[in-house]
Amino acid sequence: MxxxxxxxxxxxxxxxxxxxxxxxxxxxxxxxxxxxxxxxxxxxxxxxxxxxxxxxxxxxxxxxxxxxxxxxxxxxxxxxSPVPGRIKYYFPNISNANMWSLADTGYDTTGATFGQIPADPCDSSDTSKIPYGPYGPRGWQDEYCEWSITRNAAGKIVRIDFTCENPEYWNTLWMVSPQRVVELYRETLDKPQIALEDLYLRDPTGNVVIDASTGRPAYDPLNKWNRGTASSATAGGAMHLTSTPxxxxxxxxxxxxxxxxxxxxxxxxxxxxxxxxxxxxxxxxxxxxxxxxxxxxxxxxxxxxxxxxxxxxxPGLYIQTPNFGRITAPGGVDPRTFWTVKRGQQSLTDPAGNPLPGNFILHAVFAVPPELGFTISDLQVDGVPVQWAAQIAQTFSMQIxxxxxxQPKPGPAAQGCAGSPAVSQAQALQLFNTPVFNAMIATPIANPVGQPMNLASNSTMIAPHIEPGARARRLTLVLTGLLNPPQLPTTLSFGPGVSVDAAGAPRAVTYAIPGNTYPSTSYALDVFVSVDPDAAPGLRDVLVGNPGQTPTIATPALLNVVDPVTKDMV
Structure with missing residues (x-):
């Protein structure tokens, strides 16, 4: 409306x-x-x-x-609702306690993880099964809201961090100033012990990976302070979204x-x-x-x-203010006092002063002040004692x-359902600085269902930066739609002023392309990219074509030709 x-x-x-x-x-x-x-x-x-x-x-x-x-x-x-709806959808007979436990931890109250679900829920004739996903340290929290939970020595919940901040924002912020990123981690999670080095991307041997876009260490989106749903003084927290969709x-x-x-x-x-x-x-x-x-x-x-x-x-996805009337605290204490907005705003207006609907909360903390002498685990939601953070999550909504x-009538004509074409065309999916890609694809990520996953699934579609005059920068282009067996594209173009040469043959790689729920197999092609000194700045599209095919449409915005990042951007 x-x-x-x-x-x-x-x-x-x-x-x-x-x-x-x-x-x-x-x-x-x-x-x-x-x-x-x-x-x-x-x-x-x-x-x-x-x-x-x-x-x-x-x-x-x-x-x-x-x-x-x-x-x-x-x-x-x-x-x-921010509570993962697919849990009840696929396991309709699950108890609320087990549903809340799965939403919080990836395990039910008996320690069992998610069961198998249909591989293709849109095809009733397909009886094959796959492990429940998305995968990752909190991948199942796939409603654009994720949370981490702090418990005391007695196992009672003392703090819940809720976030809906998108990973693209934090990757962009890191490109401007890693120092500001670590400061915001400390301020938001109230953990002054977080070190800048904790946020660095490292290869499997422990070496820091340098991002050629900035000349500085690359960012690890699943660093130890933004991983999983358990938070402590030594690890854990929820700064931004990590579920692959x-x-x-x-x-x-x-x-x-x-x-x-x-x-x-x-x-x-x-x-x-x-x-x-x-x-x-x-x-x-x-x-x-x-x-x-x-x-x-x-x-x-x-x-x-x-x-x-x-x-x-x-544009964004935003937490809304909880319905505090559903929450009961000992002694009739007002639960509104437990809710702190750490990032974002209660309301926004546009340039003309028109109000935008809803709240624009990016990160909120729910915690009972210690001086009150009780914890979140002493509250009730809808008359039920709180054992799980998901019970608090169900008191608020998410919003776009x-x-x-x-527009004048008529509207656009209806199209048939999406499907596979008779002949696929080569498609550029994503572009990386090669050292970043190699480190991410080689870094395994543990998850409750034990499925193979790597850190590349937590990459973003932010275009790598390259400066005019750069010579033979090694980048990795991820492709799909190649001929079988995979052959080098005969068309490979980044537009005027940018030259590109393949550095090898396409190789199969498996990860979740950003935004996808499940990993899939694509092809990675290492290339050397050079930019003329007078090349026009801005985002570049990538046109690729298989042998014998004439491509006409380029994938937008995969490379960014920029002036060198100044040294004070630290």
Whole structure:
């Protein structure tokens, strides 16, 4: 439902309009990089996948809010529960206690982990099973909200950190200033013992990996202070999202894909999600978000006008204020006093002063002040004693703020369901600085179900930086849609002023491409990239083509030609 008129920012704002630098130069650099990254993600979403899928491209009913006149637009709120919905979806007879325990720890009250689930829940004829995912130290928390739990020596919960901050923001922040990142870790988690070196990406032998984009140590998104759901004085915490589907670039992709009307209709969210092939059925978030967006473009009431849709600026996923009336504390203490917003804002207005719907909380802490003499484990939610952080999580909602831009009738024609084309085209998926890729792909990540996973699944789609005049920079391009057996592409282009040469043959690699729930096999191709001194700056698209095929569409925004990062950006 549209709640208020919109007014336009001309650049993408940081989530919740967060300002993390007092130095205006550093904040300006952060704002610039963030706008560049979000512009690239938006182009990727609108382009879709014309290479290896049908009915999944040219999604122009999703729009860029920074380049579109939004004066006739309006805001809408889409909300869902942060408690992983797929647990109850696949295990409907599970008790609440076991569901809460699984949501918190990846194990039920008996110490058993998740069971097997259908490999393809959209195909009832497929009886094969796979381990429940997403994988990772808290991968099952896949509703764009993750949490870590601090318990005392008696096992009682004394603190819960809830975060919905996207990993792309923290990777961008690290590119501007690792020192500011470690300061924010200390301030947000209240752990002054966190060292900068704790956040460095290391290869399997323990050596620090240097990111050629900055010339400094690369960031480890699953460092020991942002890993798992148990937090202590020596490890653990939840600074930003780590479940592989929980990325902002993916949310933009979901929103853009959901703008395509489908012949399946949009009355059933799971039918729609299977037809369009975005996200996972059973989640509280993706099916509901996709259906809401699709019904904006193709209203169920034919008397209503269609509308283009986008994530409202500032794009992000946000925690809402809990329903404190569901929480009971000893002595009638008001539970509102246990809730502290560490990052984000209660409310936002656009440049014209119009209110955006809902709250814009990025990180919140729920903790009982020690002087009260009791803990979170002495509270009740809905009359049930609290044993699990998930019980507190179920008292609040998650949100995206959407924007709808009314359009004249008729709306776009419905397309059939997404599928596989008769002949796939080569597709560039992701680009890395090679040392970063090699370290990530070689770093195994433990998870409750014991499935093979590596750190590359927690990479992001942020384009590597390269300077004009750079010579023979070694990068790794991840591809799909290659001929079988895999052959070198005969077309490989980053556009004018950039030359590229293959440094070897494609090799199979398995990881979850950012935003995907499960790992898949793609091909990694090492390349040497050189940039002319006078090459135009900005994001570069990557055009690849198999032998005998003529590619026409490039993958947007995989490389960023930039001026050298100045030395004070530390």
């Amino acid at each position: 549209i709640t208020s008129k919109a007014s336009q920012w001309t650049t993408f704002q940081t989530p919740a309009c967060q300002v993390d630098f007092t130095d205006s130069k550093l904040q300006g650099r952060m704002n610039q990089l963030w706008n560049t990254n979000l512009s690239g993600f938006t182009r990727q979403g609108i382009t879709g996948n014309p290479w290896t899928a049908t009915n999944s491209s040219d999604q122009t009913w999703y729009f860029d809010p920074t380049t579109t006149d939004t004066s006739e637009g309006g805001y809408a709120q889409i909300i869902w 929980n990325t902002l670039q993916t949310e933009i992709g979901l929103g853009s894909t959901a703008t395509t009307p489908r012949t399946s209709g949009n009355s059933n969210p799971n039918t729609l999600i299977c037809c369009a092939q975005y996200g996972q059925i059973g989640r509280n978030s993706d099916p509901h978000i996709g259906q809401s967006v699709n019904q904006t473009v193709t209203p169920p009431n034919p008397a209503l006008s269609p509308a283009k849709a986008t994530l409202a600026n500032p 703020a959407a924007m709808a831009l009314p």
